């Protein structure tokens with residue numbers, strides 16, 4: 090499976106944020122999306138998730154050489170600022186999510202197994218989500234997106250607010266989930282991108298470009314990435 094973007098563009102008044110993006114993402118890989126502040130990473134994710142209408146271009150999935158539209162259930166999107174229904178408890182939210190997606194979830198676990206998986210303590214499971222910390226809300230958002238097993242997982246700086254232990258567990262989880270799907274992971278933490286991702290992709294001057302590691306060692310690779318990011322003058 091490939092996820093293909095062709096000629097995607099988006100501008101806000103005078104500012105062109107996405108400039109005729111052409112890119113093919115391949116199944117089984119985690120892509121680290123790097124870009125300066127304001128480069129357009131969230132805008133790209135919003136357009137791919139169809140939360141925002143692009144000005145032009147298209148994107149589709151290619152499976153066994155057959156092209157098809159991306160359906161809403163093909164995409165999981167974890168926002169950098171978690172949005173959860175604050176008036177529900179963690180358990181109610183999870184139960185509601187499992188109930189409405191029952192048909193599409195393969196081998197569902199019990200609610201407590203899912204909470205254990207995310208290291209959400211038993212005493213927090215029946216608390217209202219409005220009283221969850223930022224990191225705990227983030228975990229809940231990550232959980233519901235992972236359970237749904239989407240073909241494309243868009244993660245907008247998802248590990249930044251997690252404690253080091255959970256962030257490490259989440260990295261393991263994302264690695265274990267990468268087969269059969271395409272994971273796009275935006276972050277400002279270069280070491281995290283290098284540690285977790287199979288490819289580093291820069292969003293710079295409104296376009297996407299892979300940074301080839303070729304025979305560079307890690308230090309030289311980092312220097313190449315930073316030098317390329319520095320060229321984004323209007324960030």
Ligand SMILES: Nc1ncnc2c1ncn2[C@@H]1O[C@H](COP(=O)(O)OP(=O)(O)OP(=O)(O)O)[C@@H](O)[C@H]1O
Pocket residue numbers: 101104106124125126127128129130131132133
């Ligand atoms: N709804 C909007 N209306 C007007 N301008 C917008 C809108 N959304 C984003 N922008 C502009 O588009 C540009 C890209 O923003 P975006 O949030 O996509 O960047 P980003 O790469 O995610 O940044 P950061 O790393 O700082 O989170 C910025 O200049 C921003 O001001």
